[in-house]
Amino acid sequence: MTHGEIGYIELLRGLAVHPAARGLADDVAVIPFGSETLILTHDTLVEGIHVREGEDAADIAWKLIAVNLSDLAAKGAEPIGVLVSHMLGEDDDAFVEGLREVLESYRVPLLGGDTVRAEGRRVWGCTALARATCTPVPDRRGAKPGDAVYVTGSLGLAMLGIEVRGSGSIEDLAYRRPTPLLDLGRSLAPHVTAMMDISDGLLLDAMRMAKASGCTIALEAASLQPLTPIGRFDAALRWGDDYQLLLTAPEGLEAHFSVTRIGVVEDAGGSSLLLDGRPPVEPLGFSH
Template sequence: MNESAFVAALKALADTPAARGLEDDAAVLSVGGQQLVLTHDTLVEGVHVRADEDLADVAWKLVAVNLSDLAAKGARPLGVLVSHMLGDSDARFIEGLREILGEYDVALLGGDTVRAEGRRVWGCTAVGKATHTPAPDRRGARAGDAVFVTGTLGYAMLGLGDRASGSRADLAYRRPRPLVAEGIALAPHVTAMMDVSDGLLLDAWRLAHASGVELALDSTQVPVADPQKAGECMRWGDDYQLLFTAPADAALPVAAARVGTVTGGPPGLSLDGDIFPDAEGLGYRH
């Protein structure tokens, strides 16, 4: 089964409202009058990180991608649980973990350690508290809304081949910075929001289908790191910027580029007038 088919099969099991139909970045669980936000991500050596990546960078990225999911829900991080596959450079993993937990003031709550043969795998579960009720959802975009994205897309793609230089691109790949403060600021203003992890086009398609609307994007308005590779910048992913919809006249507290409009057409994505009926070729999928 490919990733999409497997997730579709899981939806029959995820029948609690907290799971949001597996259509969102995270689960949102109401407890004692508050909303807890929970998310989990896995990194695989040679897939999500380079096979010879410094484990300090692996640890940073592992936590960062989970905090990015919390950011998309406007959640304030409370803590993480981390699983680590023992091997070479374990001390470097701890060092990177110490750095990102300190940078974002996040508690280490627990986790697991294992040892096995083959590619190394790391997992992280992040827990946060929603700062706005309801927590932003992928399912709230409405016809007439504007589509926005923060930051510039494609730096992580360029950073894959710009190793250890300390450039903006290199750091975007090795040490992404989740937009936690920005997500919290945006939460009261957006109608739908998610982070861009698998490419702008694929993630926009997902948001459109979750909301039952069409997102009509204008490629000339999308900020990209390399205009000569604009298509790749919109498809490659690993950006961890925030993609969101909001009323066109909303006074946004965070700088963002308007890249399109939500229409009442059939659910899906259009780019410069070209309609994409399915997600094939739009971004990274397993």
């Protein structure tokens, strides 16, 4: 039987019974280890899906590491190192140079990985390891009724970036070389009740947080509108690849951090997600 992403994850939940797996309701595994708490995450990029066909291999390497570091940023974590899986091709030198650039930029060591050669679409994988900087480690499951909902930065830059390939603009770089918010994530972590990064679209990821937390997240269009490109509001909330942080916390956080209040957490109702009081129109974002 063929399953989509959501159905397949449901099949896996019966196997992922260790507390570190967080019920597969988060982007990372969290493992107490002596006096430390270790955080592990893994992401895969597929040519033609997560990166464009013919993408510069150096940019692919950057994005592969950056999306994993973004998951760590959402946990307030300090990276320890990465393991990288690479599918060989004619641009291996450029891939290694991109790896060098991103790893040096974020002071993250390469610890190992794997190499393969095969026909068809190329695939790359990365496992990132980190240590927690605060406890409890932020989770998708901690949003509480009465919390405010916040987001960092702008939404939709990567969506525009895919339309201006190679321009070197802020939008182009947002798609090709996203910036993991490691420092901001560490600063926010002690103050949040829930936090995750936005990879598949704000609406879809907000719904995931609401379902994991057993609540309703009510978003406000008037607060979100200034964060999106003019005339592209609906698309920007769904497109993804933003790698901003979505979080819940007590009211007033915006007075102390660079975050925008975009809604409120409510008791669970008929819908896990509301936009101006109504469930938003499907699809909410990217799903395999």
